[in-house]
Amino acid sequence: MEQDIQSVLYSEAQLRERVQELGRQITEDYRDRDLILVCVLKGSCVFMADLMRAIRVNAAIDFMCVSSYGAGTSTRGAVQLIKDLGTDVAGKDVLLVEDILDSGVTLSFLRDHIIRSRGPASFGICTLFDKPERRRVDVQPDYVGFVIPDAFIVGYGLDYAERYRNLPYVGILKPEVYS
Ligand code: IMP
Numbered sequence: 001m002e003q004d005i006q007s008v009l010y011s012e013a014q015l016r017e018r019v020q021e022l023g024r025q026i027t028e029d030y031r032d033r034d035l036i037l038v039c040v041l042k043g044s045c046v047f048m049a050d051l052m053r054a055i056r057v058n059a060a061i062d063f064m065c066v067s068s069y070g071a072g073t074s075t076r077g078a079v080q081l082i083k084d085l086g087t088d089v090a091g092k093d094v095l096l097v098e099d100i101l102d103s104g105v106t107l108s109f110l111r112d113h114i115i116r117s118r119g120p121a122s123f124g125i126c127t128l129f130d131k132p133e134r135r136r137v138d139v140q141p142d143y144v145g146f147v148i149p150d151a152f153i154v155g156y157g158l159d160y161a162e163r164y165r166n167l168p169y170v171g172i173l174k175p176e177v178y179s
Pocket residue numbers: 043068069075098099100101102103104105106107151152153154158159160
């Protein structure tokens with residue numbers, strides 16, 4: 001697994017520190033609110049597990065699962081909803097927790113779906129990584145861990161063809177692995 005990594009972009013320590021900072025910021029912003037953290041599976045599971053423990057206000061959690069990539073490195077453009085919310089979020093403060101914002105297709109789909117069909121009191125997005133250069137659809141995240149250049153990254157939940165999610169750090173994949 002590790003021989004496919006070209007370079008480490010963020011170490012375990014760097015990720016830990018930034019996730020703690022995001023948790024502190026969210027704690028400040030969501031005092032006296034009715035927070036529900038929604039993890040977008042599967043990529044966000046590691047980030048979610050660390051972030052929720054860095055948030056010190058009452059929060060419920062839920063999970064959604066979408067698929068758009070298949071075994072490629074860019075979106076196919078159509079998002080498939082595999083698992084919808086299991087909780088009634090009407091009147092609650094939804095914060096979507098996502099691993100990475102790329103074209104914006106996935107998050108705009110989820111945002112529109114949740115706002116239209118679920119009527120939350122508020123809707124926010126927390127993404128660990130943002131690749132603004134790649135944006136095709138307008139999506140404005142409220143919290144961003146790291147803004148990164150256009151490279152395909154894996155680890156800390158992020159995959160290529162379902163592999164590398166269990167790497168504890170984030171690395172850039174050698175292009176020969178996917179070309
Ligand atoms: P978007 O719909 O193009 O914004 O893509 C968002 C989704 O694509 C994320 O939730 C990831 O699952 C996946 N993705 C985008 N860029 C990367 C990457 O660099 N590494 C791994 N997955 C990625």
